[in-house]
Amino acid sequence: MTDEGSDTTESRCGCKLGRVSERYDLTDLHDTLISYWTGDADEQRSTRELATYVNQRVLETALTNADIPPREGAVKNTYRLLTSDDVTSGTRVQTRNELQRDGVPVEQVESDFVSHQTVYNHLTKCLDTAIGTPSDEEQLERSTEKLGALQNRTAVVTSDTVERLERKEILEIGAFNVNVSVTVTCEDCYQEYTIRELLDQRSCNC
Template sequence: MNESGPVDAAVEPPCSCKLGRNLAAYGLEDLHATIRERRADGDSLRDLERFVNRSLLDGAIREAGADVIGDVDGIYDALTGDDVSAGKRTEVRERLEHAGVDVGAVEAAFVSYQTVRSHLRECLDVETARESRLSVDDARGTIEWARSRSEGIVERTVQRLAAAEEVAAGDVDVSHVVRIDCSDCGASYPVDRFVDRGGCDCGD
């Protein structure tokens, strides 16, 4: 699979790998957190390959403002499926091109599961070996990464609102406090405290 793809030099990606560059090119930077979460929830590398590529295709369609008949999953399968006839694939490609979608560019942006694995390991610091167990230190790192990511997204969104004069704001600084509430014992802790004390009062 071609491991090169479109890069928007005006967008600063969180990493320089193919997956990071192309998520940035299609305005999908928020998916880094989703990829991490889906992996933690049990998605395989193949699952994530499909998720990323389907998201890139959806981003390309939305970027073109295209009114395309058919769901994105079906369109993606028609473009990539081994059991799809050449005639069907050509029909779908022509429909997308007619709607203004640069099919060649988005196909070049598609990633392989090997690229997903490299992105997880080298960019998101996620262990891809299924037998590995999550340590407390790993959990702290994941939580801090997610919190920092969330703060950055909120801060940039507020800054954009201020620039558009939709809200009045000076030099904003966003902080995000995550709490853990247990409905069984009624305890409530900031997430750092929850992890440091080994959980809530249910273990007492």
């Protein structure tokens, strides 16, 4: 007798996350996402954190399928090298080449990575899941992550530019570091804060 319950959400869902979960046989993924997002698990996670979770599981499965047993911490580190804004383009290319040589279909894997918006749409539309309005702390955390990513990206682009000009002998410089700092000045009290200080403090000294 056929069990109608075996018609999983993966096979009914036509969105990208549904197709990816089916392609990589992530049969428990949907229940896990709901549990993490709604806070039924030990720790509630944002959709951005859930996108990272999904993508790392995709990468882990791809490594396993290529007969590369993932060592402890290797999946997270490889994912960081492939996606993080603070990784130089040269390091990212080297990581892709090494995976390709080991039989990992890197282009397919990267195209299967999902965004936090895809996760949100899947949770709310495909899985009919909802949570309350994000708390102040959650909104601050997301803002801090977003601004931090922008600063890291600016630093990487600057570093790549300097290295390229140095290779072409247009610029001369020794070993260098790039630091990006964003400050906010209150026009009432003229107090200046880094953006992280302001978000942590949540007010100026007026």
